[in-house]
Amino acid sequence: MITLYGxxxxxxxxxxxxxxxxxxxxxxWVNVDIMAGEAQTAKFQQKNPNAKIPLLELEDGRLLxxxxxxxxxxxxxxxxxxxxxxxxxxxxxxQFFEQYSHEPFIAVARFINKYQGLPAExxxxxxxxxxxxxxxxxxxxxxxxxxxYLVSDQLTTADISLYAYTHVAHEGGFDLTxxxxxxxxxxxxxxxPKYIGMSLKPEHQ
Amino acid sequence: MITLYGxxxxxxxxxxxxxxxxxxxxxxWVNVDIMAGEAQTAKFQQKNPNAKIPLLELEDGRLLxxxxxxxxxxxxxxxxxxxxxxxxxxxxxxQFFEQYSHEPFIAVARFINKYQGLPAExxxxxxxxxxxxxxxxxxxxxxxxxxxYLVSDQLTTADISLYAYTHVAHEGGFDLTxxxxxxxxxxxxxxxPKYIGMSLKPEHQ
Numbered sequence: 001m002i003t004l005y006g007x008x009x010x011x012x013x014x015x016x017x018x019x020x021x022x023x024x025x026x027x028x029w030v031n032v033d034i035m036a037g038e039a040q041t042a043k044f045q046q047k048n049p050n051a052k053i054p055l056l057e058l059e060d061g062r063l064l065x066x067x068x069x070x071x072x073x074x075x076x077x078x079x080x081x082x083x084x085x086x087x088x089x090x091x092x093x094x095q096f097f098e099q100y101s102h103e104p105f106i107a108v109a110r111f112i113n114k115y116q117g118l119p120a121e122x123x124x125x126x127x128x129x130x131x132x133x134x135x136x137x138x139x140x141x142x143x144x145x146x147x148x149y150l151v152s153d154q155l156t157t158a159d160i161s162l163y164a165y166t167h168v169a170h171e172g173g174f175d176l177t178x179x180x181x182x183x184x185x186x187x188x189x190x191x192x193p194k195y196i197g198m199s200l201k202p203e204h205q
Numbered sequence: 206m207i208t209l210y211g212x213x214x215x216x217x218x219x220x221x222x223x224x225x226x227x228x229x230x231x232x233x234w235v236n237v238d239i240m241a242g243e244a245q246t247a248k249f250q251q252k253n254p255n256a257k258i259p260l261l262e263l264e265d266g267r268l269l270x271x272x273x274x275x276x277x278x279x280x281x282x283x284x285x286x287x288x289x290x291x292x293x294x295x296x297x298x299x300q301f302f303e304q305y306s307h308e309p310f311i312a313v314a315r316f317i318n319k320y321q322g323l324p325a326e327x328x329x330x331x332x333x334x335x336x337x338x339x340x341x342x343x344x345x346x347x348x349x350x351x352x353x354y355l356v357s358d359q360l361t362t363a364d365i366s367l368y369a370y371t372h373v374a375h376e377g378g379f380d381l382t383x384x385x386x387x388x389x390x391x392x393x394x395x396x397x398p399k400y401i402g403m404s405l406k407p408e409h410q
Contacts, residue, residue, distance in 0.1 A: 049347060050302065064291070064298055066297065066298045066301035067301075068301055069295075069297035069298040069300075073291070073293075073297075076290050077290075085278065086267060089278035089281070090269065090274075092274035093270055095274075096271035096273055096300075097270075099301055099304050099305050100271075100309075101255055104305075104309075135255075142254060
């Protein structure tokens with residue numbers, strides 16, 4: 001069985017256990033407490049020198065980090081990765097967009113607000129995240145007015161990547177009300193068979 | 206013929222024309238002047254609402270953004286993308302590492318220093334990038350002490366992704382002297398047949 005190291009408060013980790021559940025992949029879940037600095041220990045850094053979660057460990061000990069690399073690996077060969085060369089590249093386009101133009105705004109604002117309680121010394125930084133976050137949401141909404149999912153009318157791993165922090169964006173101060181395309185898409189994903197919410201550990205352990 | 210929109214001062218754009226040259230893919234190059242704000246125009250945003258370069262346009266008008274998505278698309282089916290499922294995921298791991306843990310430090314410090322002339326109002330930000338940049342370089346060097354290239358002893362698109370800003374990291378104030386693994390790897394890449402340097406436009410136009 002594969003092992004996933006992560007923390008259920010992290011959207012990046014949520015991507016991995018949501019995919020595992022959707023695809024019925026049994027996983028052994030090892031909790032790594034971010035707030036307690038458990039990803040920063042020398043022991044954990046032997047597994048991932050970048051000191052980040054999630055981290056996937058195969059039965060033979062091989063290791064894979066980066067949430068979007070992990071979910072594409074787990075979904076390889078499934079219907080969640082298109083066979084078509086161009087559509088497969090569009091999955092990656094959305095995933096790199098997520099890590100560069102979405103997560104650094106929405107996930108960071110959420111962390112400062114929800115987990116640090118919006119301390120005075122990070123308020124300016126929190127506020128500076130709002131414009132970039134709304135820009136990312138607008139770009140997603142524009143596409144989701146045109147297709148049911150981000151790459152096409154079929155669910156792909158790109159949707160899982162973007163869903164993770166988008167569906168909790170309000171916890172970072174982002175009002176999703178104006179984004180009707182995003183809201184309909186969130187409902188579509190919530191209705192998937194084998195969907196599990198964030199903060200629920202994977203069923204298979 | 207495909208069209209690439211980009212600016213030769215950008216490492217993200219360099220990835221795309223270096224790959225095209227290595228793989229002998231003819232491209233039509235359209236210069237988009239970053240310093241003049243040409244990626245921010247309404248006209249360009251019709252092609253990429255995220256207002257970023259590089260951008261790939263196929264002959265039929267389909268568009269693909271995000272440098273690492275573009276290079277994986279161009280290299281799909283070549284020896285630069287491993288067939289093995291796990292090694293293919295390791296390529297993505299390094300590419301997501303590049304966009305989240307390397308580029309925001311090294312490329313941004315280089316831009317502030319080389320293209321903005323290190324203005325007083327960005328000096329603190331420039332200095333704040335040094336620790337993260339050196340952490341990323343250390344992680345790369347650790348791997349490059351073990352294998353000739355990042356994923357294995359074979360060149361992959363992950364190497365092109367990381368090479369782009371690493372080989373000009375000194376322009377962001379990062380002294381590469383201590384990283385012997387990185388220096389040997391830079392020489393290996395520079396010696397590739399069909400290698401072209403940054404700031405040289407693609408041969409095929």
